[in-house]
Amino acid sequence: MITYFLRRTLLAVPTLLVVSFLVFMLSRQTPGDPVLALQQGSGTATTDYASIELQDQAYRKTATFLGLDKPQFYFSLLPTAYPDSLYRFLYPDKKRALKGLIAQFGNWPRIEAYHQTLVHTERVTYQLPDTLAPDVLKSVRTALRLLHNHYQPERIEASLQDIHDQIAGVPQLSEPLQVLRAAWDAVVADQKVYRNWIPAFRWYGADNQYHHWISGVLQGDWGKSYLDGSNVSTKIAGALRWTLTLNGAAILIAYLLAVPLGVYMAVHAGKKRDQALNVLLFMLYSLPGFWIATLLIVFLTHPEYGMDWFPALGYPPYDPGRSKWEAFWLSSYHLILPVFCLTYGSLAYIARQMRGSMVKVLRQPYIQTAYAKGLPKSAVIWKHAFKNALFPIITLFAGVFPAAISGSFVVEYIFSIPGMGKLTVDAIMAKDWPLVYGILMLGALLTIAGILMADILYTLADPRVGFAKKQKT
Amino acid sequence: MTELSNPIQHPRLRNRFLSQPIARRAYRVIQILAVIALLSDFLANDKPLYCKIDGTSYFPVFKQYAVQLGLSTWDAQFVTKRWSEQSFEVAIWPPIPYAAHTIDLKNGRFTSPLAPQRVEKLSRRHWLGTDQLGRDLAAGLIAGTRTALLVGLVAMAIAGSIGILLGTAAGYFGNNNLRTHPFIAFVGLVGLGWIWYYWMVSRSYGLLEGRWLQQVLTALLYSMLFALALARLNRLLQRNGTLRTTIRIPLDDIILRIIEIVSALPGLMLILAITALIKNPGIYDIMLIIGLISWTGIARFARAEMIRIRSLEYLQAARVLGYGHWRIIRRHALPNILTPLLISLAFGMSGAVLLEAFLSFLGLGLDAEATSWGSLLNMAKSNISAWWMAVFPGLAIFALVLSFNLVGEGLSNAIERTTP
Numbered sequence: 001m002i003t004y005f006l007r008r009t010l011l012a013v014p015t016l017l018v019v020s021f022l023v024f025m026l027s028r029q030t031p032g033d034p035v036l037a038l039q040q041g042s043g044t045a046t047t048d049y050a051s052i053e054l055q056d057q058a059y060r061k062t063a064t065f066l067g068l069d070k071p072q073f074y075f076s077l078l079p080t081a082y083p084d085s086l087y088r089f090l091y092p093d094k095k096r097a098l099k100g101l102i103a104q105f106g107n108w109p110r111i112e113a114y115h116q117t118l119v120h121t122e123r124v125t126y127q128l129p130d131t132l133a134p135d136v137l138k139s140v141r142t143a144l145r146l147l148h149n150h151y152q153p154e155r156i157e158a159s160l161q162d163i164h165d166q167i168a169g170v171p172q173l174s175e176p177l178q179v180l181r182a183a184w185d186a187v188v189a190d191q192k193v194y195r196n197w198i199p200a201f202r203w204y205g206a207d208n209q210y211h212h213w214i215s216g217v218l219q220g221d222w223g224k225s226y227l228d229g230s231n232v233s234t235k236i237a238g239a240l241r242w243t244l245t246l247n248g249a250a251i252l253i254a255y256l257l258a259v260p261l262g263v264y265m266a267v268h269a270g271k272k273r274d275q276a277l278n279v280l281l282f283m284l285y286s287l288p289g290f291w292i293a294t295l296l297i298v299f300l301t302h303p304e305y306g307m308d309w310f311p312a313l314g315y316p317p318y319d320p321g322r323s324k325w326e327a328f329w330l331s332s333y334h335l336i337l338p339v340f341c342l343t344y345g346s347l348a349y350i351a352r353q354m355r356g357s358m359v360k361v362l363r364q365p366y367i368q369t370a371y372a373k374g375l376p377k378s379a380v381i382w383k384h385a386f387k388n389a390l391f392p393i394i395t396l397f398a399g400v401f402p403a404a405i406s407g408s409f410v411v412e413y414i415f416s417i418p419g420m421g422k423l424t425v426d427a428i429m430a431k432d433w434p435l436v437y438g439i440l441m442l443g444a445l446l447t448i449a450g451i452l453m454a455d456i457l458y459t460l461a462d463p464r465v466g467f468a469k470k471q472k473t
Numbered sequence: 474m475t476e477l478s479n480p481i482q483h484p485r486l487r488n489r490f491l492s493q494p495i496a497r498r499a500y501r502v503i504q505i506l507a508v509i510a511l512l513s514d515f516l517a518n519d520k521p522l523y524c525k526i527d528g529t530s531y532f533p534v535f536k537q538y539a540v541q542l543g544l545s546t547w548d549a550q551f552v553t554k555r556w557s558e559q560s561f562e563v564a565i566w567p568p569i570p571y572a573a574h575t576i577d578l579k580n581g582r583f584t585s586p587l588a589p590q591r592v593e594k595l596s597r598r599h600w601l602g603t604d605q606l607g608r609d610l611a612a613g614l615i616a617g618t619r620t621a622l623l624v625g626l627v628a629m630a631i632a633g634s635i636g637i638l639l640g641t642a643a644g645y646f647g648n649n650n651l652r653t654h655p656f657i658a659f660v661g662l663v664g665l666g667w668i669w670y671y672w673m674v675s676r677s678y679g680l681l682e683g684r685w686l687q688q689v690l691t692a693l694l695y696s697m698l699f700a701l702a703l704a705r706l707n708r709l710l711q712r713n714g715t716l717r718t719t720i721r722i723p724l725d726d727i728i729l730r731i732i733e734i735v736s737a738l739p740g741l742m743l744i745l746a747i748t749a750l751i752k753n754p755g756i757y758d759i760m761l762i763i764g765l766i767s768w769t770g771i772a773r774f775a776r777a778e779m780i781r782i783r784s785l786e787y788l789q790a791a792r793v794l795g796y797g798h799w800r801i802i803r804r805h806a807l808p809n810i811l812t813p814l815l816i817s818l819a820f821g822m823s824g825a826v827l828l829e830a831f832l833s834f835l836g837l838g839l840d841a842e843a844t845s846w847g848s849l850l851n852m853a854k855s856n857i858s859a860w861w862m863a864v865f866p867g868l869a870i871f872a873l874v875l876s877f878n879l880v881g882e883g884l885s886n887a888i889e890r891t892t893p
Contacts, residue, residue, distance in 0.1 A: 019737050079675055103678035196675040286875035288827055290834050291867030294853055298863045406741045424742060428749045436746050443739030
């Protein structure tokens with residue numbers, strides 16, 4: 001059996017790796033520039049070349065610090081049309097434009113030549129004295145900077161034509177512009193689109209972004225929040241405490257109430273009260289948590305309807321003067337409504353499962369035997385039937401727990417409890433991506449752990465499961 | 474070969490299902506809501522159904538469809554003046570003479586359904602109250618019915634097709650029954666890989682332009698065509714004996730692994746993250762995301778059903794008769810799987826409806842144009858005293874979710890009783 005557990009755990013590792021890869025790739029598809037997000041938009045519009053260079057240096061420094069100057073993965077399967085080192089282009093907009101050009105024309109040497117000519121031309125415009133033709137120079141510089149981000153041929157053509165029309169009065173610029181024009185024409189004339197159709201395998205080794213990210217994740221370094229620069233792991237740990245408290249309480253109460261209820265229903269199976277309870281539980285199960293939470297907030301937390309019985313906030317204001325006991329009571333008082341919202345759904349689910357499991361056991365011949373021996377009803381139900389019916393209910397825990405956590409999203413958000421749910425929604429609304437992907441990764445970890453736990457509990461409860469699987473493979 | 478096909482008799486199942494009073498009522502509720510969704514423009518609209526102005530008859534609600542389709546345009550008098558201010562000779566109004574987006578300035582700032590309202594006629598009363606801007610809640614609920622059912626249906630259509638396809642394939646072929654020549658397997662792998670490579674990597678230009686949905690669907694179409702052609706070729710070559718040696722393809726293991734990975738992604742968090750990634754998520758994006766994430770349960774169910782059915786005698790008989798895989802799956806296996814699958818589709822519908830409502834409740838889902846029960850409920854948070862904004866939209870969500878759950882439960886009872 002131990003070997004089965006070991007094997008099952010080992011099988012989860014590749015799943016985890018694939019999931020981590022998916023989360024990583026999703027994080028790299030995020031719109032926006034992480035470097036600018038970290039610099040907090042400190043870059044202002046500058047006019048002279050020196051300060052542009054300075055800005056560029058600062059940008060490169062931040063990007064290197066974030067590890068963005070490295071290849072994304074151990075290897076790449078990009079088309080042969082791509083150069084080995086497109087990852088060295090740091091600006092996402094520029095990279096995007098280059099990718100667009102490659103996808104359309106497929107001829108990297110020409111595209112690179114065009115790009116370098118563009119950089120050179122831009123530098124020429126800054127080397128000319130401003131006094132020469134201030135308005136023209138300014139607008140040409142802007143046009144050239146924007147040209148870096150264009151990849152649609154018609155827009156590039158239009159932009160080049162536009163610049164050509166503007167510089168009629170500045171002869172110093174006409175020659176560089178002609179060179180640029182020629183470079184662009186070469187890109188268009190010498191297309192090698194087919195090079196996009198053939199994948200090329202390129203090996204980059206361990207010094208890549210994914211490797212650094214995943215080893216950071218494994219060592220507990222989950223990155224830094226864009227908002228306040230604090231560690232993602234600290235933020236998550238703080239929030240997780242609330243979520244676990246909330247869900248621990250809710251699941252405990254749900255089990256304590258649901259198990260006797262399920263047994264009661266099973267003993268009276270088929271009678272009117274069982275049917276009534278069944279319908280009631282079904283309705284409870286279908287009640288949307290966010291609706292009930294909203295209703296409770298509207299009706300029970302404000303004097304508006306004369307029922308101002310509970311606080312609207314899910315946690316008490318911090319006061320160091322309070323004794324532990326007082327603090328505990330106050331927190332409990334604040335947590336009553338959220339815990340209620342979390343409890344009723346799992347309660348209904350567990351009670352229905354308990355009923356089903358118990359009904360099945362009560363039909364077994366050995367229960368009949370026990371009755372036939374003349375044992376009292378309570379002894380048969382609790383000693384013979386209940387023990388056997390309880391096993392599948394314990395294994396439910398592994399499924400109930402992840403469901404409860406995603407359910408507590410809603411409740412935490414509505415009652416403003418600083419748990420995982422509120423953290424996630426706030427992070428998404430504030431576009432704090434490192435935090436979002438940290439949470440996503442943790443969620444995946446928890447789900448996989450839940451599935452693993454369910455499997456193991458299942459095998460413990462019913463050893464045939466594990467061995468059956470073993471025989472099959 | 475009809476005698477081979479159906480061990481579960483559909484009329485019997487239908488009777489069993491409808492003989493349960495609760496399930497029957499839940500089914501009726503869904504039917505009524507579906508009718509409301511279909512006729513929503515005729516039930517709540519700021520335009521009259523029929524009207525007569527200066528001796529000319531108009532059917533503005535019908536004309537609205539023509540205008541939306543670009544077949545017609547509004548006359549100038551209707552564009553410059555609000556519908557409620559026109560002077561009609563005769564006008565037949567819908568039961569609720571407001572559309573979901575109609576702003577009634579006189580009854581703005583959360584007018585209660587019980588409070589006196591500034592309306593000319595009783596028929597123009599806001600029976601369920603209004604929101605901050607004076608939009609009628611009843612009209613909003615009717616428009617929301619359409620959104621909820623549409624999201625549920627499309628999401629389940631997507632999840633259902635993926636889940637049934639993968640689940641039945643995994644269950645039918647298992648690990649040992651899909652055999653092919655190594656050459657064909659190689660060509661298939663390379664071909665499929667290249668099709669996806671071409672549409673996702675080589676044509677990344679289109680992805681930059683935001684055409685990802687089109688490209689994914691095109692790639693899907695091409696890979697299906699390619700797989701079909703390859704299967705044909707495989708059979709042809711095996712029949713005439715060119716390819717004798719075969720290897721087995723562990724399809725079951727492959728598909729199970731995919732299911733495991735997709736279900737390991739925390740659904741709600743992933744959906745939240747993706748809706749934030751898309752610039753302006755519209756209703757179709759939401760449907761697609763919900764569908765692409767919630768197919769795993771259906772696939773698991775379809776696989777289990779298929780494994781159960783595979784060993785039944787009638788299917789073995791079909792195999793002995795020498796029918797092809799495709800024919801057996803399509804004609805003999807699928808009809809019998811679909812009935813039990815209705816259970817997981819019904820529960821899936823309730824899940825999708827709930828998810829859409831929750832996303833709009835958070836304000837992360839739909840764009841501002843679409844009215845959803847969730848976004849109506851969300852307004853209750855900003856004004857506590859507007860109890861009607863909290864009660865009615867939630868009641869609608871609850872009714873639909875409960876009905877789908879009850880139908881699913883009723884179906885599973887009916888099937889349990891029909892199959893021995």
